[in-house]
Amino acid sequence: SVADLTDRAFNTIKKIADENEGKTVAIFTHATVLRSFFNKIYGFGLDKMKDIKWASNTSVSEAVYENGVFKPIRYSFDDFMSDIKTDVPVNC
Secondary structure, three states: HHHHHHHHHHHHHHHHHHHHHOOOOOOOOOOOOHHHHHHHHOOOHHHHHOOOOOOOOOOEEEEEEEEOEHHHHHEEEEEHHHHHOOOOOOOO
């Protein structure tokens, strides 16, 4: 379920962050994992996940982890792609 996915993704990312405190870490994943993770760190319920746009291909999302808490910095940043961005279908 999406709830299970959210818990697994959040717990795994938190474990990676805890093991790499003070370091910069890159994690590569699919859009649903990214949406569920950001939905959770924004503090939304699962019913609000539909309101988070799909991240564009090759976009960059960023969160800072301090004192056991994630702070979202940016989501689906793709300005560096210029005119070669891919469109994400509206009805995914």
